[in-house]
Amino acid sequence: MNSVISNIDAIDINAVAELQHCLDLSDITSLVFLLYDAPHTALERLTLLHRVSEVHSRNMDLLCDWARLSQTRNSWKYELLEALSICQLFGAIKKLGFNVDEVKRHFLPHNVHVTHYINPMKKLLYKICENIQMENLLKLKKTLVTFDIDVQEYETCELIFLKLIVEEFIMIGSWKTECKIQEQCNMKNLTNIFRNLQGLMKFALELQEAENYLNNGPKPLDVTAKVVEPQKLKLNHTNYIDFKQIDELFQNLSINEELNESSLKLKSDSSKLHQESYPIIKKSRLGICYIINQEEFYSSKESIAKNIKQPEDRKGTEKDEIKLSKIMKLYNFEVVVDRNLNHQQIPRKIKDVIKNDVLEEDSIFIFCILSHGIEGCVFGADSVPVPIKTIWDILDSDAASKLHGKPKVLIIQACQESHQPRSEFVADGLDKPFHSLTYTPKSDFLTYWATAPELSAYRCEKEGSIFIQMLCFRVHQLGKEEQLCDIFTKVNEDVIVISKSSNYIQVPSVTSTLRRKLYLHLPV
Template identity: 25%
Template sequence: MNWEVLSAAPRVVAGKGDGVCRNSCRRETIGSSNMDDVSLKFHQQLLFIDESLVAEDVAALKFLCTDFLPFRKLERVKSAVDIFELLMAKGYLNEKDTFLLAELLYTIKCHSLLKKLGYTKEKVQECLHEKGRVSPYRQMLYELSENITNDMLKDIIFLLKNCLPKRQITLSALELLILLEKQSLLTENNVQILEEICMRVSPNLLERVNCYKRAKVSLPQQENTQPIEEISLSHTGDIKVSPVSEETSIKSVGSNIKDNKEACLTQGFSEIKLELPGGLSNAENESEKVKSYKMDGPHRGFCLVINNVKFNQSLSERRGSFKDAEELERVFTWLGLDVRIYTDLTSQKIKELMQTWQQLQDHKDRDCFICCILSHGESGAVYGKDEELVSIRTIMSYFTARQCPQLAEKPKLFFIQACQGKEIQCGVPVKTDARIPDSSSMQQSFSPSESIPEEADFLLGMATIDGYVSFRHIQQGAWYIQALCSKLQLLVPRGEDILSILTEVNEDVARRVDRLGTKKQMPLPAYTLTRKLIFPIPRDPPPSQQYGGF
């Protein structure tokens, strides 16, 4: 194939809308070449990958390739094909060795394109340790950029105003990092400027930088004899750069960290596994094995609140439930979620609603999904307005990775305020959320142990354990929802993860009793989360301070 002809063809920035023009130009070139079948197939695969990538993907590839390709050449790149040409010219990519491209696609999470190169996500993970070329430093920077929101970026640019060009330019997070590297303010052996920025803008991002630093110092070290610059924040918030002596310079290692057998890259940088000499584990590194879900994107996610108050026949009105719905809306809005409230849905409407939200494409740009259901209930199920049961497992199954791929590997939280048994609560104003025992028809029973899907990234918070009632004050709302909202407001600003918060909720509800001092309740969380779930600390005060508390 004549790649020079291809390179000279008219081209626009990569995007899905320009595929037809680019496709027709390039396939004429392919058809006129005399390459063998293997080479033809290889270049067709590259064209397919190029046409599947959008502008943001190409920018990410350019950034990840700065370890292999000169800045000046990458600056002229307009499409993925340009990058492929440069990689092939340097011997990094050919028909027999496509792993670097597979690694790049894996890193930017274009997993569906790996099959074009004969790889799967799992296969790339297996080979990263021995064949990976993207440095941990570059991966750390890219991962950091993926978690920098637009608001964070504005703050960072403001802090760095003395280090950036005087003329006003619009920068992406990746472009900003490249600019810092060009000015030698950011290097593989000196990431102090990132630490200063993260501490001021988003402490949650600091852990990614610290993880990279721990990975470096755990490997064989060599002294960096070159003086470095110390970076600090002035009282005005600007970042100052000043030289320090060689005696205080940081320690570093050679750039080829991957060759050290102690570093095992199985799932990109976030899965580095470190061991001390002699096979002894470091307690700090052990604690780092449980990573956190990405929760600082531009959009947190959606929160559905299904509030069933009035029912058709024998089930009593759930007085006080509007108080719960209002508090949930306030708290989860404060946490950055887009809250939607639905009132008095039948069992069929609940299923249809789940199906509608299952198909929402906007989940792709969100960090998580939350669903709260307030209703009467039985073992492992909740009632619709029509007094028909819907199993909790059925509700949650709409959002598995297979059924809702936009939420794959993202946390999905379900909070159920409903009884799970039929015991009578006879005190007033405390009511139970259970059906009265003399109901004319026996309802199907579901096991709570079977409620949560056997897939990762789910959390199910039940107001009560199986077989027991949950309690709701007719003015103040349900014990469980009150405690959940209260603890979220108290502990999210302290950086607590969701499981620690739910443990506090358990303790709170367990201490509560009805006015006669005889009725108790014990919530039940169940989960298949694979990472810690920590909500970013909101900038606004908690709703309890804004609206006068509970």
């Protein structure tokens, strides 16, 4: 301590100017975040600094400007030294002529509860900035947008936190050199977000403990009482099933044989078959296959309010998307793909596809959604559930008149475990009466769920989901010969046998209001 005090006069404006030119953009950002008292000024100047080129940034003396304005405080040199210590800029400390070990012992940079001159909540927020992974930072940005806080332009965590302080989304208190908080901290908004985002519960606990300490003094924190885990939905069933074993299972199921049209023996004659089946209007284009692939999830204002924790990302789902797209194109479907849609975008995008992509001469409409789910619902990327009924209603509405009387196939890769309360979300504009006298509502639907109610649907991170992979295999193998419902029955058997062999239970489920047989290719 005596050494630190005796050398403190080594810090002056010239030393700060020389030091500033030895620091990179990241270091300057961290120091400004810790040192500037006015968050508006810090955010404004750092935003400009990040926008300009490296050459021009050299002319922005953010540290020198702070030092000049802070000289009226006797503590400004200690503030700088503590900030350098917190940022672990030990080379800079040594350059200023200080013993690094003595500075570390004095300021304890690794202890977030000990500060002398820097606001302790800022110290904790900086530590979070240093430890948060980029993947989680991107999710945090998406979550904040749902709170009407636009942080998309900010590339660093420090700038995002400054924005939250400016917007009074969080309040870090006013720290004085007497080591007292002059204003109460309020970090509840950020704490709630962290405890709902995957992998950030540690930060939530640290923020809450620090807030409790700064507002009320050093009291033991009852973690059980204070921080309640959001309801853990069993949404991430990524099971490491060895897909190399599937070839052997295929042989046991007798599904490896290559079938061709000559091997098909239909009991019905061709004319009767065509009368009993949905017509294929144009063989060169059967219709639209619309795929929504939900791989990445984040918390949102609504999911946090509903106490729904962010599901884990669905690694491996791109394999399902690729296979589905390939198979559907082979059967002359126009494939449209959207990814990572929130709960409001899902119904909106379905309407857009029906309006802009579906043609009058289309014979079939296929909708595939790959997501997490609970009974009767699938999840938007913002962790908010969307009822499947909402999707049915869109496809059954007057706005979807081009699909009236035509088969509509829904393929749903998602868990269907029970959960209460149910989401109350419904799509806009679905309460209009049906004006068509020639169309029977609720008819011509074929819905294929990856699993039955109260059960899970399983996925391999390397190969994709059992359900989608087996569905694509069977459609590719039998789609030119058998009606779709019969193919689905075979997929049911495949999935049940494969999941059972891996000690899981998954039972696909079909609901149908079809009026005729449905073929992807009418046998000749």
